[in-house]
Structure formats: structure tokens, C-alpha cells
Amino acid sequence: xxxxxxxxFNAKLGKSASETFRSMQQVYGSQxxxxxAVFEWHKSFLEGRETLEDDKxxxxxxxxxxxxxxxKVRDFVANDRNASLKMMEEALNISRETIRTxxxxxxxKTKVCAKFVPHTLRSDQKSARINYSxxxxxxxxxxxxxxxxxVTGDETIHKEFVPTGQTIIGAYYLEVLKRLMGRIHRIRPExxxxxxxxxxxxxxxxxxxxxxxxxxxxxxxxxxxHPPYSPDLAPxxxxxxxxxxxxLKGCFFDDIPTIQSASKQVLEAIPHTELEHAFESLxxxxxxxxxxxxxxxx
Numbered sequence: 001x002x003x004x005x006x007x008x009f010n011a012k013l014g015k016s017a018s019e020t021f022r023s024m025q026q027v028y029g030s031q032x033x034x035x036x037a038v039f040e041w042h043k044s045f046l047e048g049r050e051t052l053e054d055d056k057x058x059x060x061x062x063x064x065x066x067x068x069x070x071x072k073v074r075d076f077v078a079n080d081r082n083a084s085l086k087m088m089e090e091a092l093n094i095s096r097e098t099i100r101t102x103x104x105x106x107x108x109k110t111k112v113c114a115k116f117v118p119h120t121l122r123s124d125q126k127s128a129r130i131n132y133s134x135x136x137x138x139x140x141x142x143x144x145x146x147x148x149x150x151v152t153g154d155e156t157i158h159k160e161f162v163p164t165g166q167t168i169i170g171a172y173y174l175e176v177l178k179r180l181m182g183r184i185h186r187i188r189p190e191x192x193x194x195x196x197x198x199x200x201x202x203x204x205x206x207x208x209x210x211x212x213x214x215x216x217x218x219x220x221x222x223x224x225x226h227p228p229y230s231p232d233l234a235p236x237x238x239x240x241x242x243x244x245x246x247x248l249k250g251c252f253f254d255d256i257p258t259i260q261s262a263s264k265q266v267l268e269a270i271p272h273t274e275l276e277h278a279f280e281s282l283x284x285x286x287x288x289x290x291x292x293x294x295x296x297x298x
Contacts, residue, residue, distance in 0.1 A: 003033050004041055004052040011045040016254045039252040065102060069094055073102045077109065121229065128227035130293075133286035135224065139198075140283050147279040149191065150224070151180070152200040152235055170209025177215060200224040202234060233285055239278035243270060 003024065010020040021038045033041075072092050076083060089096045103109040121129070139146045153176075184191050191197040199221055201207045216223055231237035247266045253259045 001052050003028065007033075007038060007041045008045045008052065011042050017042040017252060018254065035252065065098060065106070069098070070102050070106050073099055074107055077103070077107070125228055126293075128225075129230055129233065129289055132225060132227045132230075132233065133289040136283060136286040137290070146198075147283060148276065149197040150200050150235075150279055150282075151184070151197055153180075168204075168206045170206050170211045173206040173209070174212055174215055177212065181219065181221075194219050194221045198222040198224050200226060200235075202226045203228050233282065233289060235278040235282050238285070239274075239281060240267075240270075243274070 006024060006027075007020055010023070015023075017039045020042055021032075021035055024032045024038065032038075069092070073088065073094070076088055076092065080087075085096045085099055088094070088099050092099070094102075143149075181194075184197065188197075199216070201223075203226060206212070226234060244263060244266050248262060251262065253262065
């Protein structure tokens with residue numbers, strides 16, 4: 001209780017969680033609460049909590065599978081394909097094992113590159129995977145610089161860096177593309193001709209909206225049509241995000257701007273050689289996709 005009172009006192013003084021944890025380590029030494037506990041209590045007090053007592057337990061998570069629970073899990077995954085079982089367990093109050101069963105048996109989902117995708121792809125989805133893979137392999141064979149001329153991104157990054165309350169729609173993504181094209185003109189003069197580089201993005205609604213497709217066609221930008229439900233063939237999913245998560249794992253931040261700043265630092269620190277390797281891996285993965293006849297291979 002004493003340490004919780006100290007955390008509450010520091011929070012009301014305006015001290016950050018990091019400052020609070022460091023000062024408590026100096027005072028309590030090996031008896032100090034761990035970093036996670038300090039940050040969680042600090043956050044609670046900032047949000048208005050007054051009591052130092054533990055919350056009453058709400059009981060064991062629900063262990064049954066009902067149509068209502070299945071729909072809740074379905075909606076959760078539809079809104080965030082990157083969601084973890086732990087996140088869903090805490091948000092829905094359904095046991096982790098029940099969620100896992102619902103995902104696999106009721107929703108026929110599996111995880112590939114940390115994203116939930118259909119466990120079994122339809123024939124048209126499989127065809128899209130192999131057509132995309134063949135296009136990448138053929139382009140790489142015809143142009144030695146093809147892999148270095150790919151520009152890619154992901155809606156996950158957009159979601160974390162958009163202004164509060166902003167929805168990622170076609171109009172917003174169009175402005176992102178305009179800034180991207182302007183930056184390419186400034187720092188990559190060898191790619192000023194839009195036909196010299198290719199855009200790789202997935203089939204998110206904002207990416208495939210009419211105004212975005214019209215802009216890309218008007219500016220003669222070549223688009224690599226990424227197949228649906230294929231994070232194993234997307235450099236951001238199989239290479240970039242794992243590096244970002246590994247660097248930030250176990251870190252705690254006081255606010256969104258701090259998270260954004262830390263993320264930018266990690267991304268900017270990734271060596272160019274590793275980014276080049278990601279696209280070399282894309283080529284290898286496309287060959288693998290053709291080899292295994294369009295199925296997932298992770």
C-alpha cells in the first residue's frame with residue numbers, strides 16, 4: 001500500500017511514470033514494485049482512481065461458447081486483425097482457450113505474420129496469391145533493379161499516426177499518396193518518372209477507393225496488386241513490424257506522442273541493408289508460394 005501511495009502522490013504532482021519508477025527504485029531498491037505494476041498504477045491514478053485497494057475480481061472469464069460470443073469475437077477481429085488473444089480476453093471477458101476455439105472452429109481463422117486470416121483460402125484468393133507471386137518473380141527477372149524500386153506501406157502505420165478522430169478513408173489516403181510522391185521527387189530524383197517505381201499496398205478500402213485509383217492512373221503509377229489475406233507476402237508484415245515490435249517490447253510510454261516518437265526512431269534506425277533484405281525475402285517468399293501451390297507457408 002505504501003508504494004501505491006507514493007505512485008499516487010507522484011502522479012498528482014505531474015511526474016511521469018518513468019520518473020516515478022526511477023525514484024522508487026532509488027528508495028525501495030530490490031523491494032520496489034516491478035516496472036509494469038508501477039506504470040499500471042500510475043495510469044490508473046491519472047485516470048482518476050483514488051483507492052489503493054485491489055479491485056474486486058469479476059470472476060473467472062466466461063468459458064461457454066454462445067452465438068453472441070462468437071459474433072463479439074468476429075467483430076473484434078474484423079476491426080483489428082492484429083489483435084492478440086490476451087487483448088480479446090481482457091476486452092470481451094472470454095477465456096483465452098474459448099477465444100482460440102472460436103477463431104479456429106467457428107470462424108475458421110489462423111494467424112499468419114501476427115494477423116488473423118482465413119484458415120482456408122477460397123480458390124479465387126489462392127489464384128490471386130499465385131498471380132501476384134508470378135508477377136513479382138517475372139518483374140525481378142526482367143529488371144535487376146525492380147526490388148529496389150518498390151515503395152510500400154501499411155494501414156497499421158496510418159492508424160497510429162493519424163490525428164485523433166480521423167478515419168482512414170480514401171480522401172485521407174489520397175493526401176498521404178500526394179505527400180509520398182512529393183517526397184520521392186525531392187529525395188529520389190532517379191524515380192521522378194512514376195513509371196520507374198511501383199507502389200505495393202494491400203486491398204484496404206481506403207487503398208482501393210475510386211479517388212485513389214483515379215489518382216494513381218492519372219499519375220501513371222504502377223500498382224502491385226497485393227492479394228487479400230496474405231501478410232506472408234507483405235514486407236511490412238513479415239519484416240518491418242516484427243523488428244518494430246521487438247525493439248519496443250517491454251517498453252512503457254506516458255502518451256501517444258511518445259509512442260510515435262519512439263516508433264519513428266526505431267524505424268529510422270533500421271539499416272538500409274535490412275530493408276533491402278526484406279524485398280529479397282519477398283522474392284523468395286513469392287517463389288515459395290508458387291512452390292507450395294498458393295497455400296500459406298508459415
